[in-house]
Amino acid sequence: QKEVEQNSGPLSVPEGAIASLNCTYSDRGSQSFFWYRQYSGKSPELIMSIYSNGDKEDGRFTAQLNKASQYVSLLIRDSQPSDSATYLCAVNYGAGGTSYGKLTFGQGTILTVHP
Amino acid sequence: DAGVTQSPTHLIKTRGQQVTLRCSPKSGHDTVSWYQQALGQGPQFIFQYYEEEERQRGNFPDRFSGHQFPNYSSELNVNALLLGDSALYLCASSPRPGYYNEQFFGPGTRLTVL
Numbered sequence: 004q005k006e007v008e009q010n011s012g013p014l015s016v017p018e019g020a021i022a023s024l025n026c027t028y029s030d031r032g033s034q035s036f037f038w039y040r041q042y043s044g045k046s047p048e049l050i051m052s053i054y055s056n057g058d059k060e061d062g063r064f065t066a067q068l069n070k071a072s073q074y075v076s077l078l079i080r081d082s083q084p085s086d087s088a089t090y091l092c093a094v095n096y097g098a099g100g101t102s103y104g105k106l107t108f109g110q111g112t113i114l115t116v117h118p
Numbered sequence: 119d120a121g122v123t124q125s126p127t128h129l130i131k132t133r134g135q136q137v138t139l140r141c142s143p144k145s146g147h148d149t150v151s152w153y154q155q156a157l158g159q160g161p162q163f164i165f166q167y168y169e170e171e172e173r174q175r176g177n178f179p180d181r182f183s184g185h186q187f188p189n190y191s192s193e194l195n196v197n198a199l200l201l202g203d204s205a206l207y208l209c210a211s212s213p214r215p216g217y218y219n220e221q222f223f224g225p226g227t228r229l230t231v232l
Binding site for chain 2: 007034035037039045046047048049052054091093095104105106107108109110111
Protein backbone atom coordinates (compact mmCIF):
# COMPACT_ATOMS: atom_id res chain seq x y z
CA GLN A 4 0.00 0.00 0.00
CA LYS A 5 1.64 3.18 -1.19
CA GLU A 6 1.18 5.88 1.39
CA VAL A 7 1.65 9.59 1.79
CA GLU A 8 1.86 11.01 5.28
CA GLN A 9 1.68 14.66 6.24
CA ASN A 10 2.62 16.24 9.56
CA SER A 11 -0.40 16.40 11.80
CA GLY A 12 -1.96 19.77 12.24
CA PRO A 13 -3.43 22.09 12.61
CA LEU A 14 -0.48 24.41 12.16
CA SER A 15 -0.82 27.97 13.40
CA VAL A 16 1.71 30.70 12.54
CA PRO A 17 1.67 34.48 12.96
CA GLU A 18 1.40 36.73 9.95
CA GLY A 19 4.80 37.31 8.35
CA ALA A 20 6.30 34.08 9.68
CA ILE A 21 7.52 31.05 7.70
CA ALA A 22 5.12 28.13 7.58
CA SER A 23 6.72 24.71 7.11
CA LEU A 24 4.65 21.80 5.85
CA ASN A 25 6.09 18.31 5.62
CA CYS A 26 5.26 15.12 3.77
CA THR A 27 6.78 11.64 3.59
CA TYR A 28 6.04 8.91 1.08
CA SER A 29 6.56 5.19 1.12
CA ASP A 30 7.65 4.24 -2.40
CA ARG A 31 11.13 5.03 -3.68
CA GLY A 32 9.86 4.69 -7.24
CA SER A 33 7.93 7.92 -6.99
CA GLN A 34 8.53 10.27 -9.89
CA SER A 35 6.75 13.52 -9.20
CA PHE A 36 5.43 15.47 -6.26
CA PHE A 37 2.82 18.16 -5.93
CA TRP A 38 1.44 20.56 -3.37
CA TYR A 39 -2.17 21.63 -3.56
CA ARG A 40 -3.95 24.28 -1.55
CA GLN A 41 -7.62 23.75 -0.68
CA TYR A 42 -9.76 26.44 0.84
CA SER A 43 -12.74 25.33 2.88
CA GLY A 44 -15.58 24.24 0.61
CA LYS A 45 -13.46 24.55 -2.54
CA SER A 46 -11.50 22.17 -4.74
CA PRO A 47 -7.71 21.67 -4.59
CA GLU A 48 -5.58 24.22 -6.42
CA LEU A 49 -2.12 23.27 -7.66
CA ILE A 50 0.53 25.57 -6.22
CA MET A 51 3.83 23.71 -6.68
CA SER A 52 5.25 20.72 -8.50
CA ILE A 53 8.73 19.28 -8.04
CA TYR A 54 10.49 16.40 -9.76
CA SER A 55 14.19 16.59 -8.86
CA ASN A 56 16.08 16.64 -5.60
CA GLY A 57 16.65 20.10 -4.18
CA ASP A 58 14.67 23.28 -3.90
CA LYS A 59 12.20 24.91 -6.25
CA GLU A 60 11.05 28.43 -5.58
CA ASP A 61 7.96 30.23 -6.86
CA GLY A 62 7.25 33.56 -5.25
CA ARG A 63 6.73 33.05 -1.52
CA PHE A 64 6.61 29.27 -1.93
CA THR A 65 9.56 26.89 -1.86
CA ALA A 66 9.23 23.16 -2.38
CA GLN A 67 12.04 20.91 -1.20
CA LEU A 68 12.55 17.30 -2.28
CA ASN A 69 14.85 14.67 -0.84
CA LYS A 70 14.30 11.35 -2.59
CA ALA A 71 16.87 9.51 -0.45
CA SER A 72 14.88 10.39 2.66
CA GLN A 73 11.54 10.10 0.83
CA TYR A 74 10.63 13.53 2.05
CA VAL A 75 9.06 16.58 0.46
CA SER A 76 8.26 19.87 2.11
CA LEU A 77 6.65 23.21 1.37
CA LEU A 78 7.81 26.48 2.90
CA ILE A 79 5.62 29.55 2.78
CA ARG A 80 7.53 32.75 3.50
CA ASP A 81 5.90 35.94 4.78
CA SER A 82 2.71 34.02 5.57
CA GLN A 83 -0.53 35.93 5.06
CA PRO A 84 -4.00 35.31 6.52
CA SER A 85 -5.07 34.48 2.95
CA ASP A 86 -2.71 31.47 3.10
CA SER A 87 -4.99 29.88 5.69
CA ALA A 88 -6.16 26.67 4.05
CA THR A 89 -5.59 22.92 3.94
CA TYR A 90 -2.40 21.94 2.14
CA LEU A 91 -2.38 18.59 0.39
CA CYS A 92 0.75 16.71 -0.60
CA ALA A 93 0.33 14.45 -3.63
CA VAL A 94 2.69 11.86 -5.06
CA ASN A 95 2.66 10.30 -8.51
CA TYR A 96 3.99 6.78 -8.13
CA GLY A 97 5.60 5.80 -11.39
CA ALA A 98 6.01 2.06 -10.99
CA GLY A 99 6.97 0.71 -14.38
CA GLY A 100 4.61 2.93 -16.25
CA THR A 101 1.48 1.35 -14.84
CA SER A 102 0.77 3.98 -12.23
CA TYR A 103 1.27 7.08 -14.26
CA GLY A 104 -1.33 9.74 -13.78
CA LYS A 105 -2.57 8.41 -10.46
CA LEU A 106 -2.02 10.84 -7.60
CA THR A 107 -1.89 9.54 -4.05
CA PHE A 108 -2.72 12.26 -1.53
CA GLY A 109 -1.88 12.76 2.10
CA GLN A 110 -4.62 13.61 4.54
CA GLY A 111 -3.75 17.31 4.43
CA THR A 112 -2.45 19.81 6.95
CA ILE A 113 -4.64 22.69 8.05
CA LEU A 114 -2.70 25.95 8.20
CA THR A 115 -3.97 29.00 10.05
CA VAL A 116 -2.15 32.31 9.73
CA HIS A 117 -3.25 34.72 12.44
CA PRO A 118 -2.81 38.51 12.24
CA ASP B 119 -9.10 30.03 -21.19
CA ALA B 120 -11.78 27.90 -19.53
CA GLY B 121 -10.63 25.68 -16.74
CA VAL B 122 -12.06 22.33 -15.77
CA THR B 123 -15.82 22.43 -15.41
CA GLN B 124 -18.09 20.01 -13.59
CA SER B 125 -21.83 19.58 -13.27
CA PRO B 126 -23.93 19.56 -11.25
CA THR B 127 -22.52 21.51 -8.31
CA HIS B 128 -24.61 19.73 -5.73
CA LEU B 129 -26.72 16.60 -5.82
CA ILE B 130 -28.93 14.85 -3.29
CA LYS B 131 -29.87 11.21 -3.84
CA THR B 132 -31.31 8.37 -1.79
CA ARG B 133 -29.77 4.98 -1.15
CA GLY B 134 -30.01 2.59 -4.06
CA GLN B 135 -30.34 5.29 -6.70
CA GLN B 136 -27.93 5.93 -9.54
CA VAL B 137 -26.09 9.16 -10.31
CA THR B 138 -24.13 10.60 -13.26
CA LEU B 139 -21.58 13.36 -12.84
CA ARG B 140 -20.04 15.27 -15.73
CA CYS B 141 -16.70 16.88 -16.42
CA SER B 142 -15.18 18.94 -19.22
CA PRO B 143 -11.39 19.18 -19.19
CA LYS B 144 -9.30 22.29 -19.49
CA SER B 145 -8.69 23.42 -23.06
CA GLY B 146 -5.80 21.47 -24.57
CA HIS B 147 -6.11 18.60 -22.10
CA ASP B 148 -7.15 15.12 -23.17
CA THR B 149 -6.82 13.10 -19.97
CA VAL B 150 -9.40 13.06 -17.22
CA SER B 151 -9.07 11.57 -13.74
CA TRP B 152 -11.78 11.25 -11.11
CA TYR B 153 -11.27 11.46 -7.35
CA GLN B 154 -13.50 11.07 -4.32
CA GLN B 155 -12.86 13.28 -1.31
CA ALA B 156 -14.56 12.46 1.96
CA LEU B 157 -14.81 15.19 4.59
CA GLY B 158 -11.48 15.81 6.29
CA GLN B 159 -9.56 13.46 3.99
CA GLY B 160 -7.37 13.81 0.95
CA PRO B 161 -8.81 12.92 -2.47
CA GLN B 162 -8.78 9.25 -3.43
CA PHE B 163 -8.20 8.17 -7.02
CA ILE B 164 -11.15 6.45 -8.70
CA PHE B 165 -10.00 6.07 -12.31
CA GLN B 166 -8.38 7.81 -15.26
CA TYR B 167 -9.53 8.07 -18.87
CA TYR B 168 -7.40 8.69 -21.92
CA GLU B 169 -8.33 8.11 -25.57
CA GLU B 170 -11.80 7.07 -24.44
CA GLU B 171 -10.47 4.14 -22.41
CA GLU B 172 -10.10 3.55 -18.70
CA ARG B 173 -6.33 3.44 -18.21
CA GLN B 174 -6.05 3.03 -14.45
CA ARG B 175 -8.39 2.28 -11.62
CA GLY B 176 -8.18 2.78 -7.89
CA ASN B 177 -9.69 0.62 -5.17
CA PHE B 178 -13.32 1.31 -5.96
CA PRO B 179 -16.04 -1.27 -6.62
CA ASP B 180 -17.61 -1.88 -9.99
CA ARG B 181 -20.54 0.30 -8.95
CA PHE B 182 -18.28 3.13 -10.05
CA SER B 183 -17.96 3.36 -13.80
CA GLY B 184 -17.08 6.02 -16.30
CA HIS B 185 -16.89 7.08 -19.85
CA GLN B 186 -14.88 9.49 -21.96
CA PHE B 187 -16.30 11.06 -25.11
CA PRO B 188 -14.47 12.01 -28.32
CA ASN B 189 -14.40 15.65 -27.20
CA TYR B 190 -12.47 14.48 -24.06
CA SER B 191 -15.31 15.22 -21.67
CA SER B 192 -16.11 12.51 -19.17
CA GLU B 193 -18.85 11.07 -17.00
CA LEU B 194 -18.70 9.27 -13.69
CA ASN B 195 -21.59 6.91 -12.93
CA VAL B 196 -22.30 5.44 -9.53
CA ASN B 197 -24.94 2.72 -9.18
CA ALA B 198 -26.73 1.44 -6.08
CA LEU B 199 -25.71 4.42 -3.98
CA LEU B 200 -24.68 3.85 -0.39
CA LEU B 201 -24.60 6.36 2.44
CA GLY B 202 -20.80 6.11 2.36
CA ASP B 203 -20.74 7.45 -1.20
CA SER B 204 -21.52 10.91 0.16
CA ALA B 205 -18.46 12.97 -0.72
CA LEU B 206 -17.00 15.65 -2.96
CA TYR B 207 -16.32 14.20 -6.40
CA LEU B 208 -13.46 15.86 -8.19
CA CYS B 209 -12.47 15.76 -11.82
CA ALA B 210 -8.91 16.60 -12.81
CA SER B 211 -7.50 17.09 -16.27
CA SER B 212 -3.96 16.95 -17.64
CA PRO B 213 -2.40 17.26 -21.11
CA ARG B 214 -1.77 13.52 -21.31
CA PRO B 215 -1.07 10.71 -18.86
CA GLY B 216 2.46 10.56 -17.58
CA TYR B 217 4.62 10.76 -14.54
CA TYR B 218 5.19 14.47 -14.64
CA ASN B 219 1.98 15.94 -15.86
CA GLU B 220 0.27 18.29 -13.52
CA GLN B 221 -3.38 17.70 -12.84
CA PHE B 222 -5.84 20.57 -12.50
CA PHE B 223 -9.05 20.12 -10.59
CA GLY B 224 -12.53 21.30 -11.36
CA PRO B 225 -14.81 22.81 -8.70
CA GLY B 226 -16.24 19.42 -7.77
CA THR B 227 -19.70 17.94 -7.31
CA ARG B 228 -20.96 17.57 -3.75
CA LEU B 229 -23.00 14.36 -3.55
CA THR B 230 -25.20 13.70 -0.55
CA VAL B 231 -26.80 10.27 -0.19
CA LEU B 232 -29.73 10.07 2.24
